[in-house]
Amino acid sequence: xxxxxxxxxxxxxxxxxxxxxxxxxxxxxxxxxxxxxxxxxxxxxxxxxxxxxxxxxxxxxxxxxxxxxxxxxxxxxxxxxxxxxxxxxxxxxxxxxxxxxxxxxxxxxxxxx
Amino acid sequence: xxxxxxxxxxxxxxxxxxxxxxxxxxxxxxxxxxxxxxxxxxxxxxxxxxxxxxxxxxxxxxxxxxxxxxxxxxxxxxxxxxxxxxxxxxxxxxxxxxxxxxxxxxxxxxxxxxxxxxxxxxxxxxxxxxxxxxxxxxxxxxxxxxxxxxxxxxxxxxxxxxxxxxxxxxxxxxxxxxxxxxxxxxxxxxxxxxxxxxxxxxxxxxxxxxxxxxxxxxxxxxxxxxxxxxxxxxxxxxxxxxxxxxxxxxxxxxxxxxxxxxxxxxxxxxxxxxxxxxxxxxxxxxxxxxxxxxxxxxxxxxxxxxxxxxxxxxxxxxxxxxxxxxxxxxxxxxxxxxxxxxxxxxxxxxxxxxxxxxxxxxxxxxxxxxxxxxxxxxxxxxxxxxxxxxxxxxxxxxxxxxxxxxxxxxxxxxx
Numbered sequence: 001x002x003x004x005x006x007x008x009x010x011x012x013x014x015x016x017x018x019x020x021x022x023x024x025x026x027x028x029x030x031x032x033x034x035x036x037x038x039x040x041x042x043x044x045x046x047x048x049x050x051x052x053x054x055x056x057x058x059x060x061x062x063x064x065x066x067x068x069x070x071x072x073x074x075x076x077x078x079x080x081x082x083x084x085x086x087x088x089x090x091x092x093x094x095x096x097x098x099x100x101x102x103x104x105x106x107x108x109x110x111x112x113x
Numbered sequence: 114x115x116x117x118x119x120x121x122x123x124x125x126x127x128x129x130x131x132x133x134x135x136x137x138x139x140x141x142x143x144x145x146x147x148x149x150x151x152x153x154x155x156x157x158x159x160x161x162x163x164x165x166x167x168x169x170x171x172x173x174x175x176x177x178x179x180x181x182x183x184x185x186x187x188x189x190x191x192x193x194x195x196x197x198x199x200x201x202x203x204x205x206x207x208x209x210x211x212x213x214x215x216x217x218x219x220x221x222x223x224x225x226x227x228x229x230x231x232x233x234x235x236x237x238x239x240x241x242x243x244x245x246x247x248x249x250x251x252x253x254x255x256x257x258x259x260x261x262x263x264x265x266x267x268x269x270x271x272x273x274x275x276x277x278x279x280x281x282x283x284x285x286x287x288x289x290x291x292x293x294x295x296x297x298x299x300x301x302x303x304x305x306x307x308x309x310x311x312x313x314x315x316x317x318x319x320x321x322x323x324x325x326x327x328x329x330x331x332x333x334x335x336x337x338x339x340x341x342x343x344x345x346x347x348x349x350x351x352x353x354x355x356x357x358x359x360x361x362x363x364x365x366x367x368x369x370x371x372x373x374x375x376x377x378x379x380x381x382x383x384x385x386x387x388x389x390x391x392x393x394x395x396x397x398x399x400x401x402x403x404x405x406x407x408x409x410x411x412x413x414x415x416x417x418x419x420x421x422x423x424x425x426x427x428x429x430x431x432x433x434x435x436x437x438x439x440x441x442x443x444x445x446x447x448x449x450x451x452x453x454x455x456x457x458x459x460x461x462x463x464x465x466x467x468x469x470x471x472x473x474x475x476x477x478x479x480x481x482x483x484x485x486x487x488x489x490x491x492x493x494x495x496x497x498x499x500x501x502x503x504x505x506x507x508x509x510x511x512x513x514x515x516x517x518x519x520x521x522x523x524x525x526x527x528x
Contacts, residue, residue, distance in 0.1 A: 065481040068350035075447060076396050099483045104422035105443040
């Protein structure tokens with residue numbers, strides 16, 4: 001089902017990945033939900049695949065909407081990176097992501113940039 | 114109609130005619146264009162797409178002729194469908210095959226007829242594409258070839274319509290089945306009816322956003338041996354059968370731990386262990402608000418509240434204040450060593466406790482909102498109301514716009 005089916009008008013989602021040495025930064029833009037969570041996890045999996053990642057920064061400052069599935073994908077990325085020995089940092093500003101992290105009681109499961 | 118007009122496979126042929134479901138349908142631009150083109154190609158006044166039914170010949174398109182159907186008489190279309198080749202009549206008045214046909218012998222005075230059968234992919238002749246004139250004519254091989262090509266076009270259009278109708282029917286059928294499954298699952302995930310607890314007036318509701326999709330919300334009320342009960346509202350992340358299975362596991366696991374000397378925090382700790390270790394899909398979590406309610410002999414209710422990543426329940430005090438209950442703890446089902454805190458609270462007689470899932474906040478405060486300020490404002494004026502009245506207010510709030518997410522709520526008044 002497309003995001004339009006929810007009547008939300010123009011749904012936006014985009015991912016960007018930059019790597020400098022052992023540090024990977026994955027930037028998420030737009031809506032992180034049931035429709036887009038898989039893309040984020042796949043992106044992080046791809047980033048980790050080659051090995052040698054010491055630090056993963058998940059930049060969610062550009063996320064305008066996040067639901068429980070979106071939170072799940074952040075937790076999955078965190079767990080996978082840690083399993084591969086990478087430190088995980090969340091780059092976030094006060095907004096929908098911090099609100100959901102607070103309600104879900106998982107704010108301290110992440111380290112912050 | 115004479116017996117020798119019937120093809121040997123007439124029963125199957127008629128079944129094919131009905132399969133395309135074209136008889137007595139309204140005019141259709143695609144067929145109108147084809148008959149107009151055929152008439153132009155042959156420079157004749159009349160062109161017809163005919164379908165041969167049991168005892169009539171019905172015209173899907175009749176260019177240049179004001180008749181919609183004729184009897185199934187031999188000589189023209191009825192005979193043309195008996196063979197795979199084009200049926201050509203240069204002068205019908207002189208042709209022994211056609212001279213007795215009412216259209217030829219009668220007032221209409223048909224002289225020229227060229228018809229190509231409309232053959233289905235499985236070999237049945239449904240009818241013809243034919244051109245007609247009141248003058249005798251000779252046709253060229255090239256013209257007949259063109260007519261055959263146009264007949265193929267007619268058949269393509271019929272196949273297309275059949276495929277489209279089947280797809281639409283299939284979709285409706287699939288949706289209907291999905292709704293049935295979702296409905297059945299949802300019922301299995303919710304208590305059939307809430308038990309009566311002395312001292313409490315309880316109403317529970319479940320609002321479904323998409324009827325063909327089972328959501329992950331649930332609620333339950335579990336009476337305990339001390340005359341009180343455990344109440345829970347929860348929400349498994351995601352949607353569909355995986356969310357539903359997590360919901361089912363969570364609800365029944367809680368039922369096994371919320372007995373005897375249980376407390377909400379200890380129950381969440383156990384539930385978390387069960388979900389982390391036991392659930393088939395480890396990368397899935399659940400949020401819930403859990404309260405142990407103990408109605409007191411002197412009136413009011415003592416309660417203990419624990420939250421696992423869930424919005425705070427609210428209490429409408431009799432003086433109109435709306436307060437949040439509980440303290441945030443993490444979601445259950447993800448981290449084995451998550452710790453849960455519980456907070457003692459109190460309902461005085463007439464206070465109303467409202468527990469809900471985040472679908473409620475979204476519906477009241479807008480897409481993606483986890484802010485409960487608007488819900489506070491909505492509930493404030495209903496201080497002292499019955500549980501049913503408060504539930505109605507929430508029902509209205511959920512029914513207003515199209516719901517994006519499922520929502521469940523429990524309203525409990527201390528009586």
